[in-house]
Ligand SMILES: N[C@@H](Cc1ccccc1)C(=O)O
Ligand SMILES: CCCCCC(=O)O
Ligand SMILES: [Zn+2]
């Protein structure tokens with residue numbers, strides 16, 4: 404018994420080997436336990452929308468017509484109001500059953516937004532809401548394969564500003580309802596449909612007015628679905644198949660104005676630094692000093708743990724054990740713009756204006772920086788970091804708009820909204836696994852926090868890595884099959900929402 408104490412190296416080695424074996428066992432047990440509990444399930448589900456060829460054509464034309472109306476939000480104060488009004492006329496013509504049904508009340512709210520009340524037969528069921536927006540960000544033809552407001556088809560895709568964000572959902576919701584009414588469908592659970600006309604510039608006159616209208620009627624919602632995440636195909640590195648992320652919260656935001664004022668003068672006798680130079684240095688400091696890595700301090704961890712089983716070996720073990728591996732995972736994620744958005748509060752230098760004439764010293768330089776706050780950050784904390792990074796009294800800061808990260812919506816097995824979305828996603832997107840996530844973009848849904856705690860950000864579209872840059876970027880497009888899947892999704896979601904509560908889970912057989 405005393406012999407091995409004479410050999411401390413052997414003992415240490417023995418302890419190390421046993422320790423490693425225990426750690427590996429722990430990693431594997433957690434990996435395969437998580438994978439087991441997160442399997443998808445299917446039940447009988449809702450009727451499929453078997454579209455005729457004529458209906459398929461009708462759907463394509465409906466979106467093309469919507470894209471051709473340039474409902475652009477140019478800035479916080481300037482919109483194409485003529486196009487916003489024209490869009491209202493357009494949908495009336497394109498969806499006659501929706502606008503003539505005795506089950507549906509339609510109202511124009513805030514000047515150009517639309518609110519539909521669809522009356523169900525069972526008043527005991529709490530209503531839900533489908534939200535989307537029809538205003539779009541600007542787009543000029545440079546760099547587009549197809550002019551951005553032509554709505555032309557190209558290689559099986561419909562191109563145009565708004566085909567992903569967010570006219571695809573506006574038309575998808577209306578077309579699904581039109582097809583349901585055509586087939587004699589009558590809802591059990593009442594629901595609202597809201598289309599905002601100023602989402603891209605804060606939603607204060609669209610979504611906010613819809614909220615005020617519903618609040619004045621004492622409405623509470625079972626759940627609300629807005630744009631946001633999607634079915635991600637190859638976007639999350641290492642996933643073996645498409646995965647659907649449902650935004651259960653969204654990041655906060657600060658739109659910050661920076662300005663430097665200096666006396667004007669003749670450019671032949673310039674000061675050591677002009678307002679442009681001073682502001683440029685401050686902006687560069689912000690860009691070169693990213694906000695701290697917050698990965699693992701917010702709900703983003705549950706995204707990867709819930710999807711652990713979807714990753715290839717050995718990533719599946721890594722993702723199931725973020726308690727050990729999150730520093731490595733976050734270092735890898737911050738290498739790409741979309742991954743970095745999960746890891747920290749992001750800093751985007753988006754506007755820079757200065758100068759009045761080439762031979763005049765610029766009296767003022769102005770810039771805008773757009774921060775999207777990680778769920779573990781607050782507006783106050785980020786502003787303090789910004790002040791400490793700029794460290795220059797000449798730079799004047801003023802907050803244009805700011806809000807903290809949104810509350811996390813429930814996503815447990817009993818939550819009707821989340822589980823109904825999950826059930827519908829499984830049917831329409833061939834049992835794609837579903838997980839909760841932090842929506843890095845902001846949406847109108849943040850205005851509805853007093854009407855429901857169950858707010859979800861999910862657009863029924865499949866996004867590949869190259870599609871992310873199309874949002875607010877070049878060559879925004881959607882495939883014809885993708886558009887049909889959107890209609891299919893809402894067609895089934897509306898029916899699935901007629902259930903009284905979450906149907907019991909049925910595990911799909913292994914062979915599927
Ligand atoms: N959805 C757009 C516009 C927006 C900004 C801020 C709040 C809400 C919406 C974005 O995320 O940039
Ligand atoms: C895809 C995420 C969209 C964010 C909201 C917007 O830009 O309209
Ligand atoms: Zn947008």
Ligand SMILES: [Zn+2]
Nearest residue numbers: 568569602630
């Ligand atoms: Zn949008």
